[in-house]
Amino acid sequence: GQNIDQPTEMTATEGAIVQINCTYQTSGFNGLFWYQQHAGEAPTFLSYNVLDGLEEKGRFSSFLSRSKGYSYLLLKELQMKDSASYLCAVRDGYNQGGKLIFGQGTELSVKP
């Protein structure tokens, strides 16, 4: 089977750092993706990990441990506009293919 878990909601303060965790169990693995989704809008791509380790992109970083089935998204210097839902997704497949499966999303609220 397949399962992707992430916390339902989190709250953080403007200017702080927040870490959103994601654990997954899939039959195959072809990469892990993080998306941001504001209410009523389409998800937008944030980051991609296929090898173990940390990928940094400005205020956003994403980490992957394939042996543990674990990833996190780190957001630094939080801004009010970062209030959104953050979706963890895994490509469940082999040989450069497979379906893209999403977790239920983590609703992040950034407070002043």
Place this chain on the structure above:
Amino acid sequence: DGGITQSPKYLFRKEGQNVTLSCEQNLNHDAMYWYRQDPGQGLRLIYYSQIVNDFQKGDIAEGYSVSREKKESFPLTVTSAQKNPTAFYLCASSIKGYTEAFFGQGTRLTVV
């Protein structure tokens, strides 16, 4: 400009009627996907296609049908067999089966 176009943005239908949601991309992407999102939930995969004239069922395919006759187009039909069709429907595409997916703006379907 290249992108993914979903139309219409809002759609109202009477219960018992079939309805087709349009998804067109001019990004020359091979893979296309359909997701359903209910309030406060993550994205659930309905169908996906990695090549023209081929598609696979996702986790919630019952009551839905698709076709992939052209690379650019992946229409989704919501049939009367779908018990709870009211939802936000998102179409996505990716270059190949292993790269990040880009989303259209979504169609909000309401069945009355």
